[in-house]
Amino acid sequence: MKLSSLMVAAAVVLLAGTTAAQISNGVFQPRPKLKPAAPVQRPNPGGGPQFGDALFGLDPANLQAFVDGRTEFEAAETPEGGLGPIFNGKSCVECHSSGGTGGASAITVTRFGRVVNGKFDPLDHLGGSLLQRFAIDPAVREHVPAEANLVVQRLTPPLFGAGLIEAIADEDILLNAQRRQPDGVQGRAGLVTDVVSGKTRVGRFGWKAQQATLLAFSGDAYVNEMGVTNRFFPVENAPNGNRALLARFDKVADVEDTVDPVTGKGDIDHAADFMRFLAPPPPLRLSASAAAGMRLFEQIRCTSCHLPMMYTGANPIAALAHKPVPLFSDLLLHNMGSLGDGIEQATAKGAEMRTAPLWGLRARAPYLHDGRAKTVADAIRGHDGEGAASRDRFKNLTAAERAQLLDYLNAI
Numbered sequence: 001m002k003l004s005s006l007m008v009a010a011a012v013v014l015l016a017g018t019t020a021a022q023i024s025n026g027v028f029q030p031r032p033k034l035k036p037a038a039p040v041q042r043p044n045p046g047g048g049p050q051f052g053d054a055l056f057g058l059d060p061a062n063l064q065a066f067v068d069g070r071t072e073f074e075a076a077e078t079p080e081g082g083l084g085p086i087f088n089g090k091s092c093v094e095c096h097s098s099g100g101t102g103g104a105s106a107i108t109v110t111r112f113g114r115v116v117n118g119k120f121d122p123l124d125h126l127g128g129s130l131l132q133r134f135a136i137d138p139a140v141r142e143h144v145p146a147e148a149n150l151v152v153q154r155l156t157p158p159l160f161g162a163g164l165i166e167a168i169a170d171e172d173i174l175l176n177a178q179r180r181q182p183d184g185v186q187g188r189a190g191l192v193t194d195v196v197s198g199k200t201r202v203g204r205f206g207w208k209a210q211q212a213t214l215l216a217f218s219g220d221a222y223v224n225e226m227g228v229t230n231r232f233f234p235v236e237n238a239p240n241g242n243r244a245l246l247a248r249f250d251k252v253a254d255v256e257d258t259v260d261p262v263t264g265k266g267d268i269d270h271a272a273d274f275m276r277f278l279a280p281p282p283p284l285r286l287s288a289s290a291a292a293g294m295r296l297f298e299q300i301r302c303t304s305c306h307l308p309m310m311y312t313g314a315n316p317i318a319a320l321a322h323k324p325v326p327l328f329s330d331l332l333l334h335n336m337g338s339l340g341d342g343i344e345q346a347t348a349k350g351a352e353m354r355t356a357p358l359w360g361l362r363a364r365a366p367y368l369h370d371g372r373a374k375t376v377a378d379a380i381r382g383h384d385g386e387g388a389a390s391r392d393r394f395k396n397l398t399a400a401e402r403a404q405l406l407d408y409l410n411a412i
């Protein structure tokens with residue numbers, strides 16, 4: 001679907017006057033459910049699934065798919081099995097581990113490019129923009145090329161609750177972009193072509209909202225982080241674009257991740273199953289201080305971007321259908337000014353970053369896309385661009401109020 005037809009489709013959804021949204025006096029009114037009066041706490045805090053558990057309410061077949069998927073997510077690839085020739089990790093869990101399998105970590109990957117007169121060049125022909133820093137043989141290693149004048153780090157984000165984020169309807173993210181916001185905040189949905197369906201979808205995964213589905217991200221991660229080609233990404237990365245050098249070391253025939261005719265699944269499908277069925281981070285019961293922090297979070301308008309609650313749409317899997325998703329993100333791209341990393345990726349411009357979901361913040365550190373912030377307070381102080389007004393209000397809080405806000409962020 002073309003951008004224009006997607007927007008028409010979104011407009012039709014709006015104008016259809018479903019229970020969802022209304023146009024009143026020509027002014028768009030977001031659905032009440034998208035804008036709760038205050039951040040909502042899920043029932044039974046502290047009970048239910050913990051970090052790394054399966055989603056609550058899965059049927060036995062999907063619970064088994066979660067377990068099988070976790071095995072694949074934890075499995076270390078070998079050169080004989082397709083690892084490399086160049087890669088960043090041997091297993092998904094090597095990077096995604098903090099708090100449990102699927103978590104974040106302090107491990108970063110490197111992106112590079114060249115900016116000339118404000119124009120970004122990913123240096124595709126030199127192996128950009130993602131560096132693969134390891135190799136099965138030192139002779140085939142990739143390096144940041146001398147042509148690059150922009151080199152940045154990207155931190156590993158957590159995957160807890162990723163299936164719920166995947167199950168949020170595109171329309172609901174598009175609606176977030178219509179919310180009228182103070183402070184000059186104007187997010188936009190990152191529209192991408194999903195390699196799995198071939199359709200234009202709203203990207204929501206990755207620091208640049210570069211992928212819309214977990215299977216697409218799985219295929220992307222298998223080839224780009226581990227060097228395992230698969231049916232969606234059949235072409236191996238050549239070290240600094242040198243295909244002759246690649247050919248000398250690439251001994252395993254592509255496609256490396258094959259589909260088992262019995263299950264109809266390859267490694268990428270198993271890893272996607274694991275992420276899809278991974279429980280969301282468990283919230284803590286709010287102390288009086290954290291409850292006060294919740295009100296401050298709203299008052300200083302962190303909620304303009306870190307939308308406390310979204311909902312999944314219809315879904316054939318009951319555990320994912322019409323569920324609250326207290327992710328603390330609008331899943332939109334925002335111009336973050338000097339905080340942006342300068343890399344253009346998918347539809348995101350250099351200064352644009354996806355609002356980082358804040359749920360489960362206590363199970364990870366450091367923070368921000370390159371891990372520059374050691375503490376949550378530093379991460380907030382690092383906001384710029386559309387986040388500057390909110391950041392300044394944070395700076396102007398009393399020390400006691402800042403402590404309350406941080407208590408809240410530690411509990412969500």
Ligand code: HEC
Nearest residue numbers: 088089092095154155156205206207217218221222225271
């Ligand atoms: C070398 C470390 C590393 C390895 C290995 C790795 N990842 Fe990641 N992962 C990252 C980083 C860094 C990001 C952020 C990428 C970005 O947006 O630039 C990420 C992002 C993701 C995301 C997006 C999460 C979100 O909410 O934005 C998914 C999904 C994911 N990885 C899945 C996987 C899977 C599946 C594997 C195994 C095939 C894997 N990763 C292997 C480091 C790694």
Ligand code: HEC
Nearest residue numbers: 302304305334353354355356367368369379386387390394
């Ligand atoms: C204009 C939108 C916007 C506003 C307003 C905003 N944020 Fe953010 N926030 C973002 C984006 C985008 C990121 C990811 C930026 C990056 O790392 O480059 C982020 C990242 C964060 C992170 C780091 C998360 C992580 O996983 O590393 C924290 C913590 C955070 N915000 C808290 C807050 C708080 C508290 C407020 C209110 C004072 C706030 N934000 C206001 C957009 C916003």
